Amino acid sequence: DVQMTQSLSHVAASPGESVSISCKASKSISNFLAWYQQKPGEPYKLLIYSGSTLQSGTPARFSGSGSGTDFTLTIGSLEPEDFGLYYCQQFHEKPFTFGAGTRLELK
Amino acid sequence: EVQLVESGGGLVQPGRSLKLSCAASGFTFSNYYMSWVRQAPKKGLEWVATISTSGSRTYYPDSVKGRFIISRDNAKSRLYLQMNSLKSEDTATYYCARQGQIGYNDWFAYWGQGTLVTVSS
Numbered sequence: 001d002v003q004m005t006q007s008l009s010h011v012a013a014s015p016g017e018s019v020s021i022s023c024k025a026s027k028s029i030s031n032f033l034a035w036y037q038q039k040p041g042e043p044y045k046l047l048i049y050s051g052s053t054l055q056s057g058t059p060a061r062f063s064g065s066g067s068g069t070d071f072t073l074t075i076g077s078l079e080p081e082d083f084g085l086y087y088c089q090q091f092h093e094k095p096f097t098f099g100a101g102t103r104l105e106l107k
Numbered sequence: 108e109v110q111l112v113e114s115g116g117g118l119v120q121p122g123r124s125l126k127l128s129c130a131a132s133g134f135t136f137s138n139y140y141m142s143w144v145r146q147a148p149k150k151g152l153e154w155v156a157t158i159s160t161s162g163s164r165t166y167y168p169d170s171v172k173g174r175f176i177i178s179r180d181n182a183k184s185r186l187y188l189q190m191n192s193l194k195s196e197d198t199a200t201y202y203c204a205r206q207g208q209i210g211y212n213d214w215f216a217y218w219g220q221g222t223l224v225t226v227s228s
Binding site for chain 2: 032046050099101
């Protein structure tokens with residue numbers, strides 16, 4: 001199975017700052033990577049797919065980069081609604097696997 | 108607007124069965140692969156099952172293979188998960204999810220709110 005590692009379980013930042021969340025795959029997954037956001041009481045929301053393509057409705061301050069094994073989700077100029085949990089997921093091969101999540105907290 | 112509404116969760120004893128249902132609306136259900144994903148309490152996400160558009164192909168991780176069965180009724184726009192021989196480690200919130208592209212088994216573009224399954228005696 002492809003192991004997905006999000007090295008930071010928590011990141012603290014302030015509104016207006018830029019933050020990056022990393023995700024590493026145990027083997028090359030090309031760009032078959034998605035990023036999701038979870039906020040309390042809301043369904044999981046797809047932010048980015050294929051490594052860097054923004055899902056319709058995802059604000060432009062979100063961007064994704066990387067290919068192969070190393071990926072980054074960057075949020076430029078944080079808004080209050082951006083605080084929550086972020087997960088990466090590979091869909092290169094089955095079983096589809098997720099990272100353990102990174103909680104973006106208010107500093 | 109895409110909507111996915113799960114139902115059927117609850118408390119069940121180990122070894123028993125439970126069937127989850129997901130009502131889909133806001134898109135042409137028969138065009139998309141559909142999946143179930145779960146999250147155990149204070150744990151990460153785990154993919155549970157995926158079914159092709161026609162239902163002819165199904166995919167499972169080893170953790171549930173042989174115990175869980177995913178199915179769909181395209182006429183009713185409903186997705187199901189039959190869970191047999193339940194174990195305590197199956198305790199989780201189960202999410203119904205729609206894949207991203209028509210006819211492709213790819214990312215999870217839309218998710219439901221989830222239904223909680225608790226396996227305990």
